[in-house]
Amino acid sequence: MNDVILLSHGNGGLSTKKLIEDIILKHLGERGEKELYDAAVINMKGRYAFSTDSFVISPIFFNGGDIGKLAVDGTCNDLGVMGARPLYLSLSFIIEEGFKLSDFERVVKSIKEAADENNVSIVTGDTKVVEKGKGDGIFINTAGIGIITDRRDWRDRKIKEGDLVLVSGTMGDHGTSIMLQRLGIDTTEEVRSDVAPSGLLGVELLDRFSGIKFMRDPTRGGLATVLNEVAEMYSVGIEIDEERVPVKGWVKEATEVLGIEPYYIANEGKIVVIADKKEAEDILSYMHSHPLGKDAAIIGEVTKGKRVYLRTKIGTKRILDFLKKDLLPRIC
Amino acid sequence: MCLGVPMKVIEIKDDDMAYVEMGNSKMEISIAFTPDVKVGDYVLVHAGFAIRVLQEDDALFIRKLVSEYENKN
């Protein structure tokens, strides 16, 4: 009876309190607030970045991670690529009635581990329960605050022709692995999401290299979408080489099988960097020395014009547009 | 109209099923239409089925054509 989430867990009364104490606070430990006030009180001085994101994913537990890790890394990465070191996080659950308590506990534990990795404190939160059928197991929203230094704030730097485009690792791991799992295609452990605190790498890079002019995590819409955003925002062209974009073997084959392209697939542990040509090699070496940047590569450059092009393996050039449609496996 | 991808068979299983290599992972497919397939063969995979055991002469004639052209010029 008591091994699933009940509507009463969200009524704000004793059951809610018990759920928070027995699972959330118990596992968050040092990472969570001890005293439960209506709001967290924070002392702040300086420049901060503030970001929020909601996480809905099926399956909730996937190879390489789960919705809990995704919810912490996702928001922290958004802060990190802006040059902000994450400090505080809010954490809200919307749970569907009937969700297993043991699964909930697993999610909370994973949140704690991810918070430790990102060195971020969870200072406020909320838990709501919706009737069975009104949700998809569990939804999580996190919002985060991180501190920026002048050196790390890249927003005013001008992107110009000749700047180089780098990625911190292989493209398409997360979205491809999720799609394969959702389609029930039998694979192995190697097929896994790349979910990781790549914002940490972002902050380290921005601390060291003032030649970084742009940084973003290529989540939904993938690399192609980020590059098109850059082209639009800065009125520049971009050309990348198909053969220089790092893609894992299984991603390459799986995307061929599913008729989709790795450039459009979500990543959860990678960053895209645009940097001055003079510093690009140093940035690349730094990435290579970092556990989250082993497969980093320079994949192309900023050009004249205003569109994004892919130079194909056969030496032709074609437009690489925004993600314009749902990513669906095609058989034809 | 019909997406087909060459993949290498690495394990034959029961019930017309087999594993093909996918990078350092593998994927399950049906080999119901290629009953003679052996481990090590490349098959053309469409909608989760092997529809043909690929022959070795992979584009040899194209290479030949290109090299003839090279020699001529």
Place this chain on the structure above:
Amino acid sequence: MKTKTDVEKLAKKINEIATEPVSLMEFCGTHTHEIFRYGIRGLLNKNIKLLSGPGCPVCVSHEEDIDRIIMMAKKYNLGVITFGDMVNVPGTDGSLNDLRSWGYEVHVVYSPIKSIDIAEKNPDKKYVLLGVGFETTVPTLAYTIKKAKEKGLKNLYYYSINKLTPPAMKAILDMGEVKINGIIGPGHVSTIIGRKGWMPIFKEYNIPFVITGFEPLDILYGIYLLVKGVIEKKPELLNAYPRSVEEEGNKVAQEIMYEVFEVDDALWRGLGLLKKSGLSLKEEYRDIDAKIKFPVEVNPKPIPGCRCGEVLRGVITPLECPLFGTACTPEHPVGPCMVSSEGACSAYYLYGGDEYE
């Protein structure tokens, strides 16, 4: 790197021999897609015109069938199982994606066998597998249907919109709306039906026909043989994809296909009703035929302004449709040629087809 130089050389060779206008139709949507994906048009001189044909099963799905399956699911509370892009094809009052948003179960599968798992997991729910695809895909669907019957599965039904390619090709050639000098033959349909499958068409029309693979070099090689055949006025039915296609095709697959299906008339978007161009379930499988089991009345209306039909016949390029890129985009497709990744409109839009005109 070897490929790159081979491609350059082959393209150069084609351009050298293409001394007069040659119009080739790539029948197959995957060819359309790969030609754009690799920017192959950009390699060829202006004499070579590539027309996209009706070889995209999603694109040729008729609005009447889309309306019917949606109505059926609503009236009989069915779960629908189908392949990827099908869920976005617009009918008169919406797509299968819309059906999902109205609260109905819609599943996308990669392998049709998975529909058995879906139906087994939920035995109280009735499911219908919307079978789309040409000869390449039909055996995989036939196998699934056979397997479901062997397992005694009672809640999985089938709706066939499966079609045969040679009748569509014949229809296009008969219409004579566009000048076609040669045909880039569909490689993977041919894997199933064999070179032999094209013999009647070749004999009747006597134009160069080359069964072509899908790697950039394969495609260029197919084009090379066709241009050569056209220029030298030596029409032949050639197999330029022997690693995957043999004379007789895949007989095992053909047998399973005709164990479950029989040839029937079919409705094609853009081409209308074509005699003996589709596949229906055989007598022994009528008990799972959704069209019989779940009758519905529909009033399909053609989509106003959409010229997908003419695009499918190669009569106009997508750029000539007034909706292209304005009212009709991949985010908000008006017609199926913009929905499917294989559709000519989608390929033009996503890969900048406008730059090659």
